[in-house]
Amino acid sequence: MSKQVGDFIIERVREWGITRIFGFPGDGINGLMGALRRAENEVDFIQVRHEEMAAFMACAHSKFTGEVGVCMATSGPGAIHLLNGLYDAKLDHQSVVAIVGQQARMAMGGDYQQEVDLISLFKDVAGEYVHMIMVPEQARQVVDRAIRIAKAKRCVTCIIVPNDVQELEAVEQAPRKHGSVHTGVGHALTNVVPPLEALQQAANVLDEGKRVSILIGAGALGAAEEVKQVAELLGAGVAKALLGKAALDDRLPYVTGSIGLLGTEPSWEMMIDCDTLLMIGSSFPYSEFLPKEGEARGVQIDIDGRMLSLRYPMEVNLLGDTKATLQALIPLLKRKEDRSWQEKIMENVHDWWEVIEARARNEANPINPQLVFSELSPRLPENCIITSDSGSCANWFARNLRVREGMMASLSGNLATMCPGVPYAIAAKFAFPERVVLALVGDGAMQMLGINGLITIAKYWKRWSNPKLVIMVLKNLDLNQVTWEQRVMVGDPEFTTSQDVPDFPYAQYAEMLGLKGVRVEKPEDIGSGWDAVLGADRPAILEVHTDPNVPTIPPHITFEQTVKFSKMLVKGDPHEIGIIKQTFKDLVEEILPH
Template sequence: MTTVAESIVDALATHGVTQMWGVVGDALNPVTDAIRKDDRVEWIGVRHEEAAAFAVSAQAQLDGRIGVCMGTVGPGSIHLLNGLYDAKKSHAPVLAICGQVPSEEMGSDFFQEVDNDVLFADVAVFCGTVTSPSQMPLLLEQAVNAAYAHSGVAVLTLPGDLGDMAIPDGARPATFAPSAQWAAAPERQIAEAARVLQDADKVTLLVGKGAQEGRQEVLDLARTLQAPMVLSLKAKEGLEHDNPFEVGQSGLIGNPAAAHAMDDCDVLFLVGTDFPYRDWYPTGKTVIQLDARQAHIGRRTAVGHALVGDVAETLRLLNPRLTPVTDSSHLQKATGEYASWKDRQRALVDPAYEKKSLIGKVRGVFDNPDDRIRPEILAAAVDRHAAPDAILTADTGMSTVWLSRFVHLGAGRRLLGSFNLGSMANAMPQALGAQALDRNRQVVSFSGDGGLMMLLGDLRTAVTYGLNVKVVVFDNGRLGMVKLEQEQGGLPEWGTELDNPDIAAVATALGLQARRVENPGDVDEAVRWAFATDGPVLLDVVTNPEEVSVPPKPTISQGWGFAIAKMKESIESR
């Protein structure tokens, strides 16, 4: 006899799922017992279901196989929700198995009952509740196939009384459909784009994660057009290294070279990107957009010429139609400005920066009066000492800014973050998922103190399951990005201060090896120690809360707002 729960676990294990994450509970006891009896699947019990959803989403993004998390009955299912929304917006195939009250009690407002179909209606591409063993394996197949087909979240709800029921004799095992094969854009669209590009004087490429599988084709395109290449943050992975056309990021985390490259062109070519910030798109440009998802075309900026198809396949047909451009002045201006900006940024990573120049001394007086560690120093140290194939995760906010600007993603490095949902608390659980996927690979979490404290209990999960993560904490005692947003709007900082404990001491109590770093001159050695130490490690680095991340195109209103805010803060502090 095979039960419903056993059939689910067996089918997923046969498919290649090696781990399931969640919190055990009554309605899912048959499923966790089936996992216990199946040597192919490891159960990882987290302290909060949200961490489970973040972890399996990270795994799905790294290896493409469906991630599986579990939450039992109402509260556990609700706790999954934020991590599942991140999976949805990151286009990660994830299956959430949710326990439900006994079937005879459904609809009676029973203890812990919630309506999962309503709860997950917006986040899931599939929601189904098992109401009879005879529905298996059909419902499981539909759930997994939908998650793959739409690169999203599927929710399978299992009432507490059905998991132990036997499936009908002779029921076939579940099988999952093969993945689809993307195709090139239609010939008419390619011909039109080629005509526009041939007539253009200055082309700039804005390239996103959707172009990663077409790296060589994108480089060939930039070379042919002598076009600077602005990368989205997610496109740093795979496209930043060995790229003479790259000029960094746009948006608030970006730099002036990228902003000017977009402003100075007459044709802006969006390649595999859904870059969401409309204010950072230039106006008055001819825009071409190439994306495999038709729904992405034109939803950020007006697009004159659309290419709907796979990036690599489309560019293989487009590139031979283009005559190489001989005038490289647009490209050289952008790359030269980018190199100059990077030189200025490098000066900030010197622990003695504030003693070596007049500008450094002035900055030290105004924005670092307590001589705390500049976050740039920490990010650069991680970049120097992290493994060439390290997986890096970043919390939303200032941690992402410093990673974007000071960590170079070579050919072997991977990057994860909540770059579409923008959730707090994502970096550490994503690092847990990545580390569990490959326990021999280095995984580094760029954690903000605010984000880390949200899911602090799951630091213990690293200890329990021997996950060798390196958690680097930018401990500035602030919700740093919110502070910056308030001040740029002319508001005094309020509600952003965090009364943190000694985070290193807390981590030590939780079983990690940990250090607290308060001196700029100690950062390099501390990072070296963290990466050389076996087991989970936390580095609590006390950084400067007043560090300002200047946007690529600072406006007069932002500068004036910042000045007003600082005056208000000074007056109120007296």
């Protein structure tokens, strides 16, 4: 049988070094499915339970490996289902290619079944490159450009293939004549460094600063040693945006932890009191948590020129690769003799961890969620990979979990969507089957998509060299993050009709699937619960019953938020007594830990 266009597409994807595709079949991609069957030993097709999970997995694959992630879906509804996960990749600047089917060419424009204008649909999320292969001669250039652009621009691209085109006879290369395009395989090797003049300007600003604060994001991943050298030379503290949580060891005494609404008190204080800001590889969105405009000088390093001076008006903007730029900057910096600023930061960090530990030990009904994370921190396996979902669990992931060198961690940063926690973890396990992976998820996200992920885990886990994959579910029967946002940002009591989450036996369901399930309902059992799932010989679910009334207190509470919180209490919240008790306990621990 002659090679079909579907075969050519899969082979070309393989030539780019891509060996795994996440997706779900459908008649709009039957030709591609046939090609995947014929290339089964070359390209691994991971069948998910929902196309949204495929897109999340492709995003996570890019986040954890630095490679291009690929997802695949059928025409119409399948393609539509990819969108949320693709937007997650777009907003977090990840390299993802979506390959989607389309109805036959002769049907297009005829209001045919499942016919959707896919080019228009994907034009925003895959705006850098979205094209439809209409003839076999196009296949090579469209595949090559989609993958190359996704990698070079750190963006989402999309390839649309009508189902009849998939089964046409392939053309290895376009004819050599006017109007043809001849592309090749291979990514460019980049090591962008700003000019020496700009580096010297940045060094001058940083050297003149007496109170330097550093903010790092995902762009600092892989540059830990350089960031440490800069922090030690400048006598600075280092705050971390959520996507940069794993960029630097939380045990370093000058690391203030996360910043923003989910951040720490030391990060807030450092940013408010600094006179110089160095931002490295971050698009952290909340300007109110940065220094007030005009009160600090600024230097920023980013590989994407579009992100420079976006959150704060920087005096010096350095366009370049983080590691290479810092390596070029370090010899130009002078070591500060006055260490009082950094010593103050270190003192604040030490006190903060005492506060965090004290808050975690406060009694709750039945379990304080902070305790779940505090008990996990010392138990984190070496080189593990951690994923978090959005919601209140992201608060405790950001504040209470101490990530060590060699670990990886991520969540949905800029989109902050629900549901990536479990698919991220599955993708991480496929990419690094020998490493322990943990997903930290709320019961809202678990019911929305995570339960489906357990079925996928049950399907594939025996393929992994190390079967340890742990999913922890915070079971508080409440869409907790939004409930607290209603209280603090709007001043409304909890609207139970919208916020209540149905009860579901997660651990029991895991056991039904052949996985391990552990249920914890008492605080004294948390430690043994973690030990049980981390020691399991198969993927495991830890279902922890936690108190929804433990407040997710931001590092800085504005007067307006205080007024709205008070109004909520005046209006009457169904959990008013519990809220007052738990809020009072946490505020007391901030003043008098233990």
